[in-house]
Amino acid sequence: MGSPKDKKRFQQFYEANFDKVFRFVLFRVKGNREKAEDLVSEIFMKALEHFEDYDETRGKSAWLMMIARNHVISSWRDERITTVSLTTENEDGDQVEEDFHLINKAKEAVRTGQLDYEIRELIAKLSEEDAEIVTSHYLFGYSYKEIAEMQNMTEGAIKVAAHRAIKKLREFL
Amino acid sequence: MIKLRYNLWKMKRGLRPDNRFKESLRQELERAWGKRYGSVPWFQMAWFRYALAPAMAVVLVVFAGTSAYAYTSPEVVEGTLLYPIKTAVEKVEEKLSVTPAMKTKFYIRQLDRRYEEAAVVEKKVKKTPDKPQNIVVKNKMIKKINQVENKLLEQKKVITSNTKSEVNLKAQIQSALKESEIKKRLITIPTTTLKVLDVEKIRVEEKVPEVIREKLEVIKTKEIEKIMREKENTLLRVNADNKRTSWEKIVERAKNLLPAVEKFMCKNCVTNRFATSTPKIFIPTSTIPSRILVKPTSTLVTPTYKNTIKVVTTTIRTSSTTLPTTSKIVTPTTTVSYPPKISSGTIYYRAY
Numbered sequence: 001m002g003s004p005k006d007k008k009r010f011q012q013f014y015e016a017n018f019d020k021v022f023r024f025v026l027f028r029v030k031g032n033r034e035k036a037e038d039l040v041s042e043i044f045m046k047a048l049e050h051f052e053d054y055d056e057t058r059g060k061s062a063w064l065m066m067i068a069r070n071h072v073i074s075s076w077r078d079e080r081i082t083t084v085s086l087t088t089e090n091e092d093g094d095q096v097e098e099d100f101h102l103i104n105k106a107k108e109a110v111r112t113g114q115l116d117y118e119i120r121e122l123i124a125k126l127s128e129e130d131a132e133i134v135t136s137h138y139l140f141g142y143s144y145k146e147i148a149e150m151q152n153m154t155e156g157a158i159k160v161a162a163h164r165a166i167k168k169l170r171e172f173l
Numbered sequence: 174m175i176k177l178r179y180n181l182w183k184m185k186r187g188l189r190p191d192n193r194f195k196e197s198l199r200q201e202l203e204r205a206w207g208k209r210y211g212s213v214p215w216f217q218m219a220w221f222r223y224a225l226a227p228a229m230a231v232v233l234v235v236f237a238g239t240s241a242y243a244y245t246s247p248e249v250v251e252g253t254l255l256y257p258i259k260t261a262v263e264k265v266e267e268k269l270s271v272t273p274a275m276k277t278k279f280y281i282r283q284l285d286r287r288y289e290e291a292a293v294v295e296k297k298v299k300k301t302p303d304k305p306q307n308i309v310v311k312n313k314m315i316k317k318i319n320q321v322e323n324k325l326l327e328q329k330k331v332i333t334s335n336t337k338s339e340v341n342l343k344a345q346i347q348s349a350l351k352e353s354e355i356k357k358r359l360i361t362i363p364t365t366t367l368k369v370l371d372v373e374k375i376r377v378e379e380k381v382p383e384v385i386r387e388k389l390e391v392i393k394t395k396e397i398e399k400i401m402r403e404k405e406n407t408l409l410r411v412n413a414d415n416k417r418t419s420w421e422k423i424v425e426r427a428k429n430l431l432p433a434v435e436k437f438m439c440k441n442c443v444t445n446r447f448a449t450s451t452p453k454i455f456i457p458t459s460t461i462p463s464r465i466l467v468k469p470t471s472t473l474v475t476p477t478y479k480n481t482i483k484v485v486t487t488t489i490r491t492s493s494t495t496l497p498t499t500s501k502i503v504t505p506t507t508t509v510s511y512p513p514k515i516s517s518g519t520i521y522y523r524a525y
Contacts, residue, residue, distance in 0.1 A: 033191075040190075040198065045202070139184060170177055
């Protein structure tokens, strides 16, 4: 590790995965570009640190996607801790927890625009697996083959699942 | 359905990353890579790898050219800068020669090369006789020649069977060694001796009886021929050219005298067996110079040895006295003298 060959391999890996990971993170942080950029930087730094463990034969995207997903989850956890601690005082001077869920939803709708918000709402109606397949393929740009590697399924099964998910989305409209 | 897909595509486009961020992260990652795994040494950098191939090609071409020159040129002798390359290439060639036939051929070639080098050294010795280094180099060359000869002898011992090819090889070795012996003798003759030999030749001729002189002539001409052949002695070559010119003058003079000479032609000469088939020139004794230089016949010059006559037969007869017919190998430096006591009669001579 550390040879020019490895460095080149990492550069190729970065070029191949950057756009997809960025879309994935941006989608997960609900359009917050600054946050997405921070997270993507951290994800790729992690990937660089553990690049020795990267096994090209096991699927190019699955490994990085796993890092990205874990990192986004851990960032949510940190955020939730910070959010819960925020309280405001009412007129009587009592500390009242705000309904952050509602506020955040409103913020997200403003930030991402109405269309994005509607799509997100539609996708949220799908099962977790279907939502994963639809977002990975139609929004992040992963191929069916890459999704199949990530989900440990066959390419054909992913294709069928994606088709069915789109059908369901149409029904929701 | 189409609208849904279009909206998904539109959203995907909205999730597009900023190129500036992508580039800055790339640079940051490169720095991080350098910190973690160490920066790439200069010889592993891409530019170096791309430059390495043409640079190596140029080096190889130059090296191959130098090696080829060093190997083939006789000018590359002991003490010169390229001589180690020459010996190295020879060692490789020796190692690659596996069969006895290959080895024999290689040693014969090596012997030839050593003699070529020795000739170059000899020239240097003549040019700068005050330089002792050249004499040292010459001695080294002789040592090297001895070494190659020994190897050839060993090779001869190795060949034990009597197949046609091996007998041929043995013959080749024998001939090479014999030739080498003669060449070596010539190399070891000091330069001054050669000059003396040339001068002494005529001086001795005037004193000794004719029979001995004839024998001496043969020995000396052979010796000179060898010297000429092997060493291409410039001095002798110039002498040869001069003598050839003087011969041409004599012939020219004889041709001018021809009408007058024919009147003196004796009857015996007409019936003479030598007078029938070849062109002849009759010269009255009075017009004959005390010494005639035999002209080398150009057609008889062999292509192998420049300025050396293969065989020229010279016959000298007079009407009154018949001199013994002589067949001898002559060189451009050979002179044929006439006994001064002959005062009458017609003499003719010819060269084959």
